[in-house]
Amino acid sequence: MSLLANAPARLFINEVAVRDGFQGEARFVPTPDKIALIDRLSQSGLAKIEVTSFVSPKAIPNLRDAEEVMRGIARHPRVTYVALVPNVRGCERALACDVDEINLVMSIGESHNLANMRMTCEQSLEQFAQVMDVVRGGRTQVNGTLATAFGCPFEGDQAVDRVIWAAEQYLGLGMHSVTLADTTGMAHPLQVAQLCRRFIETFPGVPLTLHFHNTRGMGLANALAAVDAGVTSLDASLGGIGGCPFAPGATGNICTEDLVHMFESCGIATGVDLDALLGLARGLPELLGHEVPGQVMRAGKRAELRERRVAA
Amino acid sequence: MSLLANAPARLFINEVAVRDGFQGEARFVPTPDKIALIDRLSQSGLAKIEVTSFVSPKAIPNLRDAEEVMRGIARHPRVTYVALVPNVRGCERALACDVDEINLVMSIGESHNLANMRMTCEQSLEQFAQVMDVVRGGRTQVNGTLATAFGCPFEGDQAVDRVIWAAEQYLGLGMHSVTLADTTGMAHPLQVAQLCRRFIETFPGVPLTLHFHNTRGMGLANALAAVDAGVTSLDASLGGIGGCPFAPGATGNICTEDLVHMFESCGIATGVDLDALLGLARGLPELLGHEVPGQVMRAGKRAELRERRVAA
Numbered sequence: 162m163s164l165l166a167n168a169p170a171r172l173f174i175n176e177v178a179v180r181d182g183f184q185g186e187a188r189f190v191p192t193p194d195k196i197a198l199i200d201r202l203s204q205s206g207l208a209k210i211e212v213t214s215f216v217s218p219k220a221i222p223n224l225r226d227a228e229e230v231m232r233g234i235a236r237h238p239r240v241t242y243v244a245l246v247p248n249v250r251g252c253e254r255a256l257a258c259d260v261d262e263i264n265l266v267m268s269i270g271e272s273h274n275l276a277n278m279r280m281t282c283e284q285s286l287e288q289f290a291q292v293m294d295v296v297r298g299g300r301t302q303v304n305g306t307l308a309t310a311f312g313c314p315f316e317g318d319q320a321v322d323r324v325i326w327a328a329e330q331y332l333g334l335g336m337h338s339v340t341l342a343d344t345t346g347m348a349h350p351l352q353v354a355q356l357c358r359r360f361i362e363t364f365p366g367v368p369l370t371l372h373f374h375n376t377r378g379m380g381l382a383n384a385l386a387a388v389d390a391g392v393t394s395l396d397a398s399l400g401g402i403g404g405c406p407f408a409p410g411a412t413g414n415i416c417t418e419d420l421v422h423m424f425e426s427c428g429i430a431t432g433v434d435l436d437a438l439l440g441l442a443r444g445l446p447e448l449l450g451h452e453v454p455g456q457v458m459r460a461g462k463r464a465e466l467r468e469r470r471v472a473a
Numbered sequence: 474m475s476l477l478a479n480a481p482a483r484l485f486i487n488e489v490a491v492r493d494g495f496q497g498e499a500r501f502v503p504t505p506d507k508i509a510l511i512d513r514l515s516q517s518g519l520a521k522i523e524v525t526s527f528v529s530p531k532a533i534p535n536l537r538d539a540e541e542v543m544r545g546i547a548r549h550p551r552v553t554y555v556a557l558v559p560n561v562r563g564c565e566r567a568l569a570c571d572v573d574e575i576n577l578v579m580s581i582g583e584s585h586n587l588a589n590m591r592m593t594c595e596q597s598l599e600q601f602a603q604v605m606d607v608v609r610g611g612r613t614q615v616n617g618t619l620a621t622a623f624g625c626p627f628e629g630d631q632a633v634d635r636v637i638w639a640a641e642q643y644l645g646l647g648m649h650s651v652t653l654a655d656t657t658g659m660a661h662p663l664q665v666a667q668l669c670r671r672f673i674e675t676f677p678g679v680p681l682t683l684h685f686h687n688t689r690g691m692g693l694a695n696a697l698a699a700v701d702a703g704v705t706s707l708d709a710s711l712g713g714i715g716g717c718p719f720a721p722g723a724t725g726n727i728c729t730e731d732l733v734h735m736f737e738s739c740g741i742a743t744g745v746d747l748d749a750l751l752g753l754a755r756g757l758p759e760l761l762g763h764e765v766p767g768q769v770m771r772a773g774k775r776a777e778l779r780e781r782r783v784a785a
Contacts, residue, residue, distance in 0.1 A: 164476075164666040164701050314779045347775040349738035350697050354476040377775060378731035378768035382693040385662050389476050419690035426661035456690035463659040463689060467626045 169393040172431045173208035180211040182402035184221050192226040196233040203237040206433040211243040215251035231258035252292045265289050266306040270313025293334045305331035306340040312347030338368035346376020350386035357390035372396035373415045380415035400445040400453035416455045418442050481705040484743045485520035492523040494714035496533050504538040508545040515549040518745040523555040527563035543570035564604045577601050578618040582625025605646045617643035618652040624659030650680035658688020662698035669702035684708035685727045692727035712757040712765035728767045730754050
């Protein structure tokens, strides 16, 4: 079958820049700027926005305004607003702000989970069980992210069976959906195609999101492989900001506007206003004080034609 | 059929950094440095190296040492050494240096051909007929590049039938092989898949190379789409250097070592020593006086594991 023959007609984009991007910035993005950006993102047709993380302000000082941001934004009825939470305390804070979705994260690799979360996977799953008890009965859904699903920077490739086992644990706890995350940019397209197909066959009907980093330049190729395998939901970050503290110097998340530009060019609808996103991306360097990796924000859309220079 | 099920077992890489990359640099790369780099590239397992361009030194001052470079390198018997030539004069210079292959370039878009070559496509084809007369009977093969095959920055999308027509003209003139070039990074993966399949069906047995730029972030995704469609030969540039003068601020060619890293990860052999390439790429910033776009040279290969930090 030819490329993208199996692809969905519609893709859903989860914007993570204000959480995954801002958390690692050298400079604190002022709360009103965060709220203004999220409000403009809400108007752009994105399916989801990961707004913030209800963690300890000591652990991630940049997101110490989680409550203010979550309560300050103008919530668009068609957008799902997500918050990352590490534990019951974070979950209670998120629920107090009436988030639509909670995102829980455990790494597939024990070593990475220990380094990142300071817990074994078993301890993470125990915490998640407590979180699910708190959430149960409310309107808030829970997404479970499996970090380092395509490779651990300390352990290398992870067994597909372990990824499937971890997803089973998540679903057994009552989580609604799963994200497979390539936390440090180790995924390659063939691996993505194989793991996505395996997941979809094993868990038909379970909403699946893919989260890629462009650390080794394969980000959009991996997104293409995922969508070719039937994936309908992708995380991405405005301007391509963000990254992983364990991959210094590497670029971050795949870039939302570059992703939208690629798939819309291929005839796959995203529902997103690309011009609006490009405008927001072009404001990031001033907001953050540095250049960002996005490409289309520099080059312009492929459909934007140039005036021909007259030969001298 | 699943992704890459049709892919070749072996990919052939044509390294273009020393021609397509160096030609646009602000600083002249000294001839001995060019020769030393090409000699090390020759040892790395690359199938082809596009060494230089036999153009007017006024048009491209950076390549004014074409003869010195072509005569100064140590030619490896397994590498095909290519030179770009614009006309009969350039062809004669290239033949005097005994190049293995001549590369001729015409843009699919008349406007781009006028801007870039200062000729209509008809005039280009007339020149190429004269070049073929000069080459005929010798051992040097001729590759014809169709620039802007995936879109012209002045005219937009080009009709597939026009690309096929132009390839027919090339083959009718006696050219051995064809390169479809995405000169300004307008190609998208679905278009690549469709045009590659159409070309392969129309011209079975004609050697086909794809040339992509990463201008809009889609470079490796397009390479993936091409290889998925059965393409066996790709141009790429060490460190991702190069670009098109009509796309200012945009990044250049797809990056050789990132491309090799992606396909070798997917189990497709390139014959290339990736560590050797990474070493050469890491020398480019000093040689050129600026950073280069390559990703794997920064992040390291996916298989290079890190020491886990001990939690404080």
